[in-house]
Amino acid sequence: MxxxxxxxxxxxxxxxxxxxxxxxxxxxxxxxxxxxxxxxxxxxxxxxxxxxxxxxxxxxxxxxxxxxxxxxxxxxxxxxxxxxxxxxxxxxxxxxxxxxxxxxxxxxxxxxxxxxxxxxxxxxxxxxxxxxxxxxxxxxxxxxxxxxxxxxxxxxxxxxxxxxxxxxxxxxxxxxxxxxxxxxxxxxxFEGKNITFGLYRILWGFFKKLVIADRLAVAVGTISGDFGTYHGSYIFLEMFLYTIQLYADFSGGIDVTIGLSEMFGIHVTENFIRPYFSKSLKEYWRRWHITMSTWFRDYLFYPISITPWMQNLSRFLRKKCGERVGKRLPVYLASFIVWAVTGIWHGTTSNFIVWGIINWFILMVSEELEPLYEKFHARFIPASRRGWQAFMVLRTFTMLCFLKLFDCYATAGEVFRAFGSAFSEPNPGEVGANLFSLGLTPWDYLVAGCGALLMLGVSLLQRRESVRLQLSKKPFALRAAVGMGLFLVTLIFGAYGVGYDASQFIYNRF
Amino acid sequence: MERTVNEKKKTGIRIVAVFLILVFILFLLQRLFVPKYMGDVIEGRFVGEYYREEDKSFDVIFVGDCEVYENFSPVVLWQDYGIHSYIRGSAQQYIWQSYYLLKDTLRYHTPKVVVFNIQSLQYDESQSEAYNRMTLEGMRWSPAKVDSIRASMTKEEHFIEYVFPLLRYHDRWNDLSDDDVRYMFRTEPATFNGYYMRTDVLPAENVPEGRPLEDYAFGDRAWEYLEKMRLLCEENGITLVLTKAPSLWPYWYDEYEKQVEEYASAHELTYINFLELQEETGIDYSTDTYDGGLHMNLTGAEKLSRYIGPILLKAGACDRRNEAGLAKIWEEETVRYNAAAGRMVLVPGKIRMGAPYCN
Incomplete structure (x- = not known):
């Protein structure tokens, strides 16, 4: 169901x-x-x-x-x-x-x-x-x-x-x-507030899932389903669309879960805090699928880190290679195990395992380069500068687009072949000409684009306070209009019913 | 305390108001999004037109697919024999849909004769959602419609999408046209008592032979509904007449014919296979068909109607040309019919316009 x-x-x-x-x-x-x-x-x-x-x-x-x-x-x-x-x-x-x-x-x-x-x-x-x-x-x-x-x-x-x-x-x-x-x-x-707040959250979840995710899924599926036809610059398009699709899909499902629970009066933990605004991969993993990250941290990373074997390794390395190596290497080793397991948890195929290891690798390299970054910021651009922060957000988002591609193909080999093709066979002209042959009409792109912009806008609004809380302070007519509008927009522009694949929530398969 | 009660009342009124506004918007949207079948495909309008009939005391009801609604002309049956008849047919109407349409018809009146074209016995399950929609959506809500939907739905379909068609047609938002606004609440008639008139001609040439089939036996479900239809007619004192239209394609196999003949004979039903009556009906496949032998055009349909008229009278239908009320209704229908056939010109404002597409 x-x-x-x-x-x-x-x-x-x-x-x-x-x-x-x-x-x-x-x-x-x-x-x-x-x-x-x-x-x-x-x-x-x-x-x-x-x-x-x-x-x-x-x-x-x-x-x-x-x-x-x-x-x-x-x-x-x-x-x-x-x-x-x-x-x-x-x-x-x-x-x-x-x-x-x-x-x-x-x-x-x-x-x-x-x-x-x-x-x-x-x-x-x-x-x-x-x-x-x-x-x-x-x-x-x-x-x-x-x-x-x-x-x-x-x-x-x-x-x-x-x-x-x-x-x-x-x-x-x-x-x-x-x-x-x-x-x-x-x-x-029975509390009216729980019902209305829950209903808003569910509607928002349905909007993200049906209007954005399931619409983009058509183009993403077309590209990933036929590498022979869709390679080269198509891969960049695929990465970008899938990154938006996955967030809309997964967070949309969580919105439904949290909203429905609220209607029952039950509080369920938040799983996302505007993850695509992260300035680094490390920050991203603190804001994306939070309950999974914290689970692996608390029940795998910490216990591994304090095993006698790891403690002994740390002591040995401190003695032989110095304080810095002795302190960091066991952490990286524990982290490697955690990321490998996280990859396997997502799926036992090579693409997920490699995805986990690449995540670990980027995090480890970032950690090692931290002193260098600090020097760079001290000498050239302060890390607090807005422009730099925006650049970091864009950089992290781009990196995520690449990482998300591991979901789109069945094996790591296919993913690397896609990466290779993206850079070695540029065909942006062909992609532009065939943009509307990927199962989406110009209107579909417009709807998905507007939906994604709305999602972005809501994320920005959320920085101050929950949008629902902000809305609750507005006049009844406005609240009713927003709720009704969201319902009607989802009803009309949602990609559902005969003609659309009844796509399951992506995270359902994990 | 009083304030709290007042606030609760106020909240209640607001919620009801929002609900009513939402229902009203949904109603309008549904009317807007539902296909109006005003373009090339007009078959979706056929079933619903029955309910607009002023006098539903039809003596003869035809049920079936295109082999019925394109092959018999109720206007000719009235003009030549005084038979008050109606065709309840739609594109690729399956036998269970014909059965439930007949049940639906019985809610209004019990005819004396029911003519069922047996072409649809070939199908044991629904083939396409689009055809289901064209037949089912025009039906008014009744237990017969509910049963018909349940019997017809393909695997991908949901009952609720028949209850609220907006859920099915929501994705027409980028396909809406002026017609969707113009005909939001009422469309023009497309048929003449269920008859879909075509006046163009495409002679039948090089009609292919039927390919051998693995199994010629009609499915259990098809038989089940034919039996249900027969029993329904029997219970209501209706004479059931089975026909096979003179369509050269899809191929009608001898093995099919044998099964129908055996059934008709076992239950003492009249069965007319027009494929074998070319000489008697006068059908000329070079002039009487508009699509190379699949369906009859106007001249073909009129020939078949003239042939079947006396059989229907013998089966229990009667000449009602002396009923003034009926005669007036038929007079109007005949004028519209003749105008559409190109036999006379309509004066706008005097007679209803909106004849179907004709070449």
Whole structure:
């Protein structure tokens, strides 16, 4: 059930109605039933995968929690009769047990993920929707319990409600238990503000997805689908259009998730902060798919960085190669692993793996060149100068256009062939002449262009304060006109229905 | 407290006002975006025209595809035999659509005779969304329309897009023309009691032989709806007449013919295959067809009508030329018909204009 399908709109509307007309105590049951229906519609076998994840992570977390409590009791009991060494040995033994429990659950879930995601496997058809997202969510929760930063949830129903929460099953965000549970398990009164704010956000998401992303998808698909015909300068056009398409698509989907959650009174973490205004790749990754970046940082990068093996390596390098190398190399190594895994998480084909490694490489080089940049700014152009900042934004955007091309082809080889062709076979005249033969009419380009400009304008407006908050201070007639306008524009200019490919949200496949 | 109640009331009124404005805008947009079928393709107007008829007490209803609406002239049936008839046909109308159109017709009146052209038995499922639209959108809402939509939808179609056609036609925004504004609320009639008149001539030459098929058996679904139609007629005391138009193409196989003959004989139905009645009807494929033998032009349709008239009278239709009200309606229709056929000139302002495209 796609977010932009009639079925989903009807489903969400009915669920919302039940959510508020039934007694408040029933709200969580309504949501849970909604989750199960939503998931079962995509294939009953998907529920099996979901339940395996829920049960294994819930069980492991509960066991870890019990073990921790038992450990405390034992230590308190033997406070007097155990010496320090005995306590240490006991703690270490228990920790190993907990580690084993967490590892087993993690292996089962990562194994399941790999099982359905590994390319060319005969089981790929099983690929349950959103498995990458809910696997990370539940593993994050388990790791938090293991690290004692999160109390284990004792109620299986509540935990299942968290993992299966349907609006974020499609493409995230990857919520943390402590953040989502705050409002997820609460009983909510019907509040007009939640409904209108949520509705605005959903409309905005649909606008981005249907008017911009799905329209541009036609041209991008035409170019990437036939390299023999569309090579050379077409690749630059493809990169540019796809970069806009991906943001409109992904952030549009997240807008629907957040907006719908708001209507339920549930707060979902933001996943984007105007990422294309970033002045460096490092900043970009702090503003794009934030919940994924922070997940990999907290649950992969940090733990790898503090492993005894990495600590030893750091000590060894400090001794042999000096402080600077000893400090940085282990970080780069941990970072390399994280980026390789991030690439694999997106897809097990070579294009995604290489994409991850290139991201790592650029970030590492930028880090190394940092002192040089500082000298440059001190001597020539201050980094705070507006013109320079605009240049940095454009430079980062251009770099992102290149990086995004890795999504468009099936293998790294094809991507590099496209890069090579872009520079070695320039044919801008041909691209200009065939611009309207890529599946889009001049009117389509105009609509997509206006839509993208509106998206840019809204991003600029958002710098001060949420646009919805700004709008809420305006007269009712203006608010109604904006809402109605957004609805009608999406309805008329949206690329949907017969004649358009029912394109799924791009991040749905990860 | 009072203030809060007043504010709630005010908010409620505002929401209702916004909703009503939105509904009104959507209504206008829908009227604007829905195709008017005023250009080369006019078949989308046929089904809806039935509801404009002043007197729906038709004795004969023809149902079927182009082999019906281009091959029989209700005006000739009236003039020569006094038969009050109407053709409920549209382009590539599938048998289930014919069945539900007949059911829809029964909501208004029960005819004495139903003529069904069996060409559509070849299709066991809908072939194209465009043809579905042309048949289904003209129907007024009723359980028959709902069932017809459900029976007709292709895999890509959604029921809700029939309920709110704006969802289907929204992408016509860059295709809108003056006609879309001019005919937003009412279009000109395209047919003469469902008959689509063509006066041009393209003789049938080099008609290809049919290619051998793997399977000549009509599909289960097609049979199911033919049976449903027969039973519906039986329940309502209607005489069902089956016909096969004299279209030389698409090829009508002997194997097809045999199946229909067996069915008609098993249920004692009249079956007329005009392909075998060239001499009796006087059809001349060098003058009576406008597209090389696929469909009849005006002269061909009039010949077929003159042939079928006595059969319809025998089947239960009656001569109603003595009914003054009907005669007046038919007189107007005849004037329009003759004008379109080039047999007389219309005086603007006196008679309804808007004859269909004719060469």
């Amino acid at each position: 796609l977010f932009t399908s009639y079925e989903f709109i009807a489903f969400a509307a009915i669920l919302l109605l039940l959510y508020y007309i039934l007694p408040k105590t029933a709200q969580k049951y309504v949501l849970f039933c909604g989750n199960m229906i939503f998931y079962a519609v995509t294939g009953w076998q998907n529920l099996i995968f979901l339940f395996v994840t829920i049960c294994t992570t819930f069980g492991a977390a509960l066991w870890v929690d019990k073990n921790l409590k038992a450990q405390k009791e034992q230590l308190a009991l033997h406070k007097a009769d155990w010496d320090r060494e005995q306590k240490k040995a006991y703690r270490s033994g228990e920790k190993t047990k907990r580690k084993m429990a967490v590892a087993i659950a993690a292996i089962v879930n990562v194994g399941l993920l790999a099982f359905v995601k590994f390319p060319h496997t005969q089981f790929q058809f099983l690929m349950p929707m959103g498995i990458s997202f809910y696997t990370l969510m539940s593993l994050g929760y388990l790791f938090d319990v293991y690290r004692e930063t999160q109390e284990a949830e004792k109620n299986l129903f509540r935990y299942a409600l968290f993992v299966s929460y349907f609006p974020q099953l499609v493409q995230g965000p990857i919520s943390r238990f402590n953040e989502l549970s705050e409002t997820l398990f609460k009983e909510h009164d």
